[in-house]
Amino acid sequence: MSRTYTIGTRGSRLAVRQAEIVAQALRAATPGxxxxxxxxxxxxxxxxxxxxxxxxxxxxxxxxxxxxxxREIDIAVHSLKDLPPVxxxxxxxxxxxxxxxxxxxxxxRDGRSLExxxxxxxxxxxxxxxxxxxxxxRGDIELADIRGNVDTRLRKVEDGEYDGAVLAMAGLERLGxxxxxxxxxxxxxxxxxxxxxxxxxxxxxxxxxxMALVQAIDDRETHVACEAERAFLERLGAGCEQPVxxxxxVDNGEFHVRAMLASEDxxxxxxxxxxxxxxxxxxxxxxxxxxxxxxxxxxxxLGDELLTT
Numbered sequence: 001m002s003r004t005y006t007i008g009t010r011g012s013r014l015a016v017r018q019a020e021i022v023a024q025a026l027r028a029a030t031p032g033x034x035x036x037x038x039x040x041x042x043x044x045x046x047x048x049x050x051x052x053x054x055x056x057x058x059x060x061x062x063x064x065x066x067x068x069x070x071r072e073i074d075i076a077v078h079s080l081k082d083l084p085p086v087x088x089x090x091x092x093x094x095x096x097x098x099x100x101x102x103x104x105x106x107x108x109r110d111g112r113s114l115e116x117x118x119x120x121x122x123x124x125x126x127x128x129x130x131x132x133x134x135x136x137x138r139g140d141i142e143l144a145d146i147r148g149n150v151d152t153r154l155r156k157v158e159d160g161e162y163d164g165a166v167l168a169m170a171g172l173e174r175l176g177x178x179x180x181x182x183x184x185x186x187x188x189x190x191x192x193x194x195x196x197x198x199x200x201x202x203x204x205x206x207x208x209x210x211m212a213l214v215q216a217i218d219d220r221e222t223h224v225a226c227e228a229e230r231a232f233l234e235r236l237g238a239g240c241e242q243p244v245x246x247x248x249x250v251d252n253g254e255f256h257v258r259a260m261l262a263s264e265d266x267x268x269x270x271x272x273x274x275x276x277x278x279x280x281x282x283x284x285x286x287x288x289x290x291x292x293x294x295x296x297x298x299x300x301x302l303g304d305e306l307l308t309t
Contacts, residue, residue: 010041042062105169106182
């Protein structure tokens, strides 16, 4: 194999680690594959403003997609949760490797759980989805915006700027700091972001060689589950700044999709779930969105599943 494939990635320690994981998997699947990494700065990396102010969806991915379309790189690796539900024309998600832990975790200075934190504890999160579900778990806590990579957020908690912060468990695991999690929220407590814990490996649709290389590390069950979640998000028309969450999985041989949609102020949350076949994955995700939007009839009126916090 004479071609050298260049993987484009953000420059954060976590993003580089994720690109390295993909590179290692590609080399294992195709011995002799020549692969190198290239770091690319995105809009989200250059700005310290809240995601809601700089556009939310695509701020961590567009620059990398642009480099892929310009043939400056051959493969792009993203955290799937950062990738908008509709990707740039000419590109395709050729592989989604086996998903790691999709749950959210609470990191605190002294290892206390959410329940054990003092009244009015200050919790850092830049996610309206996490904020709404945290408020449902404990209405007295103070929710404060937090930006920065994983190391920065951990340091801000250690320095006393926050009593705790919520981060993706997969990120902590990939960086080897899983022990920092004081509490791991169950899927029932906190539905994750669409695609959380999964990596998207993107190539140009017309690059058959790169497509074949990358598809060797695709995990079908993970890919189908994430397609259901992304169909849900696409039907909602929501970006990563919206208070929505979804998680699809195969439970006891049955395909299971769960989703939530919160009000803009985060004070109410509607939740729904559907079961079906893997072949119906995208349709199930779309139907969940329509039920939560009140567009299509569901098993019960939306208000019957509305949780006011």
